[in-house]
Amino acid sequence: MSLLIVGSLALDTIETSKGSVSEVPGGSTSYCSLAASYFSNPQIVGVVGEDFPDSVISLFEDHHIDLEGMQTVAGKTFRWGGRYAGNFDDRVTLFTELNVFETFKPRLPDNYKKASHVLLANIHPGLQHEVLNQLESEAFVILDTMNLWIETAHEDLISLMARVNMLVINEEESKMLTGKTNHKQAAAELRKMGPEWIIIKKGQHGALLFYEDRVFSVPGLILDEVIDPTGAGDTFVGALAGYLDQSQDHSFDNVKLAVVFGSVLASFCVQNFSVEGITYLKEEDLEERYDEFVVMSQF
Amino acid sequence: MSLLIVGSLALDTIETSKGSVSEVPGGSTSYCSLAASYFSNPQIVGVVGEDFPDSVISLFEDHHIDLEGMQTVAGKTFRWGGRYAGNFDDRVTLFTELNVFETFKPRLPDNYKKASHVLLANIHPGLQHEVLNQLESEAFVILDTMNLWIETAHEDLISLMARVNMLVINEEESKMLTGKTNHKQAAAELRKMGPEWIIIKKGQHGALLFYEDRVFSVPGLILDEVIDPTGAGDTFVGALAGYLDQSQDHSFDNVKLAVVFGSVLASFCVQNFSVEGITYLKEEDLEERYDEFVVMSQF
Numbered sequence: 260m261s262l263l264i265v266g267s268l269a270l271d272t273i274e275t276s277k278g279s280v281s282e283v284p285g286g287s288t289s290y291c292s293l294a295a296s297y298f299s300n301p302q303i304v305g306v307v308g309e310d311f312p313d314s315v316i317s318l319f320e321d322h323h324i325d326l327e328g329m330q331t332v333a334g335k336t337f338r339w340g341g342r343y344a345g346n347f348d349d350r351v352t353l354f355t356e357l358n359v360f361e362t363f364k365p366r367l368p369d370n371y372k373k374a375s376h377v378l379l380a381n382i383h384p385g386l387q388h389e390v391l392n393q394l395e396s397e398a399f400v401i402l403d404t405m406n407l408w409i410e411t412a413h414e415d416l417i418s419l420m421a422r423v424n425m426l427v428i429n430e431e432e433s434k435m436l437t438g439k440t441n442h443k444q445a446a447a448e449l450r451k452m453g454p455e456w457i458i459i460k461k462g463q464h465g466a467l468l469f470y471e472d473r474v475f476s477v478p479g480l481i482l483d484e485v486i487d488p489t490g491a492g493d494t495f496v497g498a499l500a501g502y503l504d505q506s507q508d509h510s511f512d513n514v515k516l517a518v519v520f521g522s523v524l525a526s527f528c529v530q531n532f533s534v535e536g537i538t539y540l541k542e543e544d545l546e547e548r549y550d551e552f553v554v555m556s557q558f
Numbered sequence: 559m560s561l562l563i564v565g566s567l568a569l570d571t572i573e574t575s576k577g578s579v580s581e582v583p584g585g586s587t588s589y590c591s592l593a594a595s596y597f598s599n600p601q602i603v604g605v606v607g608e609d610f611p612d613s614v615i616s617l618f619e620d621h622h623i624d625l626e627g628m629q630t631v632a633g634k635t636f637r638w639g640g641r642y643a644g645n646f647d648d649r650v651t652l653f654t655e656l657n658v659f660e661t662f663k664p665r666l667p668d669n670y671k672k673a674s675h676v677l678l679a680n681i682h683p684g685l686q687h688e689v690l691n692q693l694e695s696e697a698f699v700i701l702d703t704m705n706l707w708i709e710t711a712h713e714d715l716i717s718l719m720a721r722v723n724m725l726v727i728n729e730e731e732s733k734m735l736t737g738k739t740n741h742k743q744a745a746a747e748l749r750k751m752g753p754e755w756i757i758i759k760k761g762q763h764g765a766l767l768f769y770e771d772r773v774f775s776v777p778g779l780i781l782d783e784v785i786d787p788t789g790a791g792d793t794f795v796g797a798l799a800g801y802l803d804q805s806q807d808h809s810f811d812n813v814k815l816a817v818v819f820g821s822v823l824a825s826f827c828v829q830n831f832s833v834e835g836i837t838y839l840k841e842e843d844l845e846e847r848y849d850e851f852v853v854m855s856q857f
Contacts, residue, residue, distance in 0.1 A: 345739075346739040440644075440645040441781075441782070441783065441784070442780055443780045443781065443782055444782070444783075461763065464760065464763040464764075465763075465775075465777075467780065473853065474780045474853075474854050475853075475854060475855070475857070476764075476777035476778075476780070476854050476855055477857075478764075478775035478777065479775075481741055481742045481766065481773045481775070482740075482742065483740070483742055483743070484740065484743075485740070512857070515857040516857060519857055554772065554773075554774075555773050555774060555775050556774070556775055556855050556856075556857075557855075557856060557857075558774070558776075558811070558814040558815060558818055558855075558856075
């Protein structure tokens with residue numbers, strides 16, 4: 260088993276109704292790889308500047324994340340700032356400073372090229388293509404994307420979809436790509452574009468998994484309080500990828516479980532700022548939270 | 559076992575992106591009692607005008623609905639007209655003609671007064687109080703309401719909540735009543751107002767059941783097509799009430815099942831106009847749809 264994750268590494272500044280933080284670990288790869296680390300030992304590819312904190316490097320190492328593919332180059336790390344409305348329904352981007360990310364080209368170390376699972380976390384579809392071009396294995400490929408690429412890199416994204424096994428997308432993006440608001444119809448259209456597996460994320464309402472003629476619905480956990488939803492989607496797909504890599508089992512029943520563990524990790528993520536909620540969790544923490552999902556949805 | 563349902567009986571005119579119908583059976587009691595009839599023999603209290611179609615009376619009789627408490631008076635039946643936006647997210651009321659409903663006073667026949675379950679379907683909270691005042695039994699009371707009464711009959715509604723066992727409410731109404739967008743916090747506030755059981759309906763995203771420190775989430779069924787969402791909420795609570803009346807079991811596990819069967823009937827409701835989707839269903843139809851909920855949510 261081996262899981263390759265390629266995406267962004269960033270320092271975030273976040274404001275929510277519950278407080279604010281600045282220069283904290285962010286980017287799709289940070290969330291994805293920390294979440295995946297509870298199940299597998301992810302190998303990451305990404306770029307940071309010389310100002311990337313040693314404390315974050317240590318955090319990744321503590322979580323047995325393979326950093327051979329992480330390039331440190333002259334300049335500043337990618338920075339993002341965002342502010343959430345009181346109810347978390349709306350997010351405003353305050354600034355985006357690409358910095359070293361502007362010229363990033365993913366380069367896979369040789370021992371990454373035979374990965375059995377690849378998670379193309381949220382970055383430009385052109386870069387995601389380049390990752391697949393370097394692979395020497397028949398990997399199970401999971402694709403995450405965002406509205407920006409649907410609008411600005413549509414052709415790259417469409418050709419990429421034909422190369423992946425699973426697409427993870429939110430409701431709004433699914434509607435943008437297919438024109439369908441009905442989830443079943445949208446999933447059918449998306450499957451025609453390539454991926455056999457479609458996951459439509461519904462935020463606090465959970466997620467839907469589509470495969471052949473089957474659907475699985477996982478609820479969003481009902482929490483006392485949400486502190487910061489940043490990275491919840493990345494955390495979900497990271498844990499899902501880690502679970503699949505650990506189990507090497509793509510049966511519908513096992514992918515259901517991967518979706519549940521994705522939701523377990525995502526529920527921890529939103530309970531604190533940045534990646535704080537998903538670091539140094541114990542096995543008992545995951546089991547307890549899993550049991551809450553069982554009580555909540557099994558009848 | 560006996561289930562009393564009090565609400566409105568109407569003739570509806572409905573426009574959706576899938577077509578339109580006029581002068582079709584509507585009102586909360588029509589949906590609630592037809593849905594409940596698959597589990598129990600509901601007794602209904604309501605009023606219609608002399609123009610209420612015999613065909614609808616026959617439909618109710620075919621479904622073993624007790625019509626002793628249905629008053630037929632001089633004048634026209636309550637009429638409602640509505641139009642849905644393409645994606646069913648928004649509904650515009652085109653007209654509301656109260657007609658005979660304007661002077662309606664619920665009168666319970668003697669053999670209704672010892673009901674073990676009472677469903678106060680959506681009507682003015684003042685009338686819902688009058689129903690409870692006539693009861694001679696310690697019934698399990700389920701309350702449905704709407705945004706209109708939260709705005710225009712707030713005090714009546716608040717005093718009513720102290721008299722009921724279960725409140726069924728949608729997300730928007732729950733926020734109106736409590737000021738909370740977090741479902742867990744909202745449910746805690748609502749429970750303080752009286753009802754031990756709280757159900758928050760989330761439309762296509764299903765529903766949440768809160769009791770003591772427990773939560774159960776039922777998904778919305780993923781359908782190929784929605785034709786007309788009118789009455790889906792009434793159908794949900796009607797089937798739920800019928801299931802509870804049939805089983806006479808208020809354990810958390812059994813109320814979970816009642817919620818699932820509420821969702822089963824609601825999923826049939828939206829697949830056709832008016833009550834068409836929930837008439838003359840066979841036991842196998844319900845079992846098949848129940849199995850779809852199992853596949854969709856059990857892991």
